[in-house]
Amino acid sequence: MTKNSPTSYRHAVVTGASSGIGAATVRRLRSDGWHVVAVARRADRLEKLAQETGALAYAADVTKDDDVAALAAFVAGHGGLDTLINIAGGARGADRVATAHNDDWEWMFEVNVMGTMKMTKAFLPALRKHRRGTVLNLTSTAGLAAYEGGSGYNAAKFAQHALTGALRLEEVENNLRVIEVAPGLVQTEEFALNRLSGDKEAADKVYQGVEAPLTAEDVADVVGYAVGLPHHVNLDQIVIRPVAQAANHKLVRQG
Secondary structure, X not given: OOXXXXXXXXXXXXXXXXXXXXXXXXXXXXXXXXXXXXXXXXXXXXXXXXXXXXXXXXXXXXXOHHHHHHHHHHHHOOOOOOEEEEOOOOOOOOOOHHHOOHHHHHHHXXXXXXXXXXXXXXXXXXXXXXXOOEEEEEOOHHHOOOOOOOHHHHXXXXXXXXXXXXXXXXXXXXXXXXXXXXXXXXXXXXXXXXXXXXXXXXXXXXXXXXXXXXXXXXXXXXXXXXXXXXXXXOOOEEEEOOXXXXXXXXXXXXX
């Protein structure tokens, strides 16, 4: 089966699909002819996306065992899958270790790490049986290099990065393709706003003066390309940044 083969079995589950990169990925895959189950907690947003794209909507919290089990049963009853795309995640707070908030750290580990693990574990039997399965995890450049004020998010994304690498080693005998996409600065409607407790002024400053930060669509294009390649081609790790961001700590701002 090749990327453009009309007989390709291309059934994907995309988490974090109610906004940002997740929603953009659903749109990209549907435009490429994929069958998509779009997953997120906010049912109203999912329904709008489903009406727009023709994806199947399923409201679930990826950190809750019962929700994940019910989702796996739903997917099995609607054509199964060959591709799992774990995009659900996020950051809370920009505190240093000295002023870290336990609740923020616990939330970041639950969503970024435990959610990815629970989703992957639930769908591994189906992906193994398929013998041409793919798992793509959206991590972050925050999981590759630490920065001041990022300790909690760094820790969660480093853990998700490590999980991804271990999964690739553990499942290669099952012909499972494991891809990591690690974006740098991406301007979406919610990421910085959620991280900074809804402070719009502070969130806007994250992107202030950056000539062209990445967009959700930029990242979705990379995700779509990576999972659309012939199965024997594995893009182990893709780092994507705006040109203005040479490293986590090196960001050029105009004016």
